[in-house]
Amino acid sequence: MNFLRLGPAGREIPAVQREGTTYDLRTLTADLDGAFWSSDGIAGTRAALDRGDLAELPGAATLRVGAPVARPNKIVCIGLNYRDHAAETGAPHPAEPVVFMKDPMTVVGPFDDVLVPRGSSRTDWEVELAVVVGSTIRYADSPEEAMRCVAGYAVSHDVSERAFQLERGGQWDKGKSCETFNPLGPVLAPADEVGDPQSLSLRLWVNGAIRQDGFTGEMIFPVSHILWYLSQFMVLYPGDVINTGTPAGVALGRPDQPYLRPGDVVELEITGLGRARQAVAAA
Secondary structure, three states, X not given: OEEEEEOOOOOOEEXXXXXXXXXXXXXXXXXXXXXXXXXXXXXXXXXHHHHOXXXXXXXXXHOOEEOOOOOOOOEEEEEOXXXXXXXXXXXXXXXXXXXXXXXXXXXXXXXXOEEEOOOOOOEEOOEEEEEEEOOOEOOOOOHHHHHOOEEEEEEXXXXXXXXXXXXXXXXXXXXXXXXXXXXXXXXXXXXXXXXXXXXXXXXXXXXXXXXXXXXXXXXXXXXXHHHHHHHOOOOEOOOOEEEOOOOXXXXXXXXXXXXXXXXXXXXXXXXXXXXXXXEEEEO
């Protein structure tokens, strides 16, 4: 079972897929938002499917695929969280998670265009495992407690403009928050169906050439620790998205690789979470 949102931007229809069929969720919820995740919407959807209460969504295969999560309250990101990525950038392994924020308005669909911002010279790619919060996490007593609050997982593209990030004022947010800089999806897979989030493969291609080929088991700080750690500093609310870091292979770590330019195509996938594709265009 996977959750997704289909239709024009701003008018997406909440839906669920099971065994190749896409069902309309509008009889259960107006959208896949924090209220849905926090009200045990996943269990309610399973029950409705088992009862045969949901109607198939006509023409689902022809509809645009939106992000599988309605606009999150916040996107929290973890930097330098893969051993090989830290090594390729010349950075030591951090003693604690490196935390930064990303504008939630950067979220777009998994097949929408990525726009290279004006003045950009170093727009980079980063495939990441996104964690979607299902219930409020506040001062979690343990990583295990924090993990019980996860709704599910999705493919995230943490697009980054490195010059804005590293050379324009000493903080990262403006290099991460340009429009379209967080394609998300195509689906959200429930946490209990994904299993161990540290056993997933991540891959990213640019113009058909593989650039990143990683494994979530190489995270310096696993998902459970990240959620517990963040909850000591901020409240994580249902529908919030946590980008958990990227493996090696970004342009920043490879001087022989050009950065993204209009006309490029990026494809990315994570085990069990589907495959996304974005064309790169000029802002």
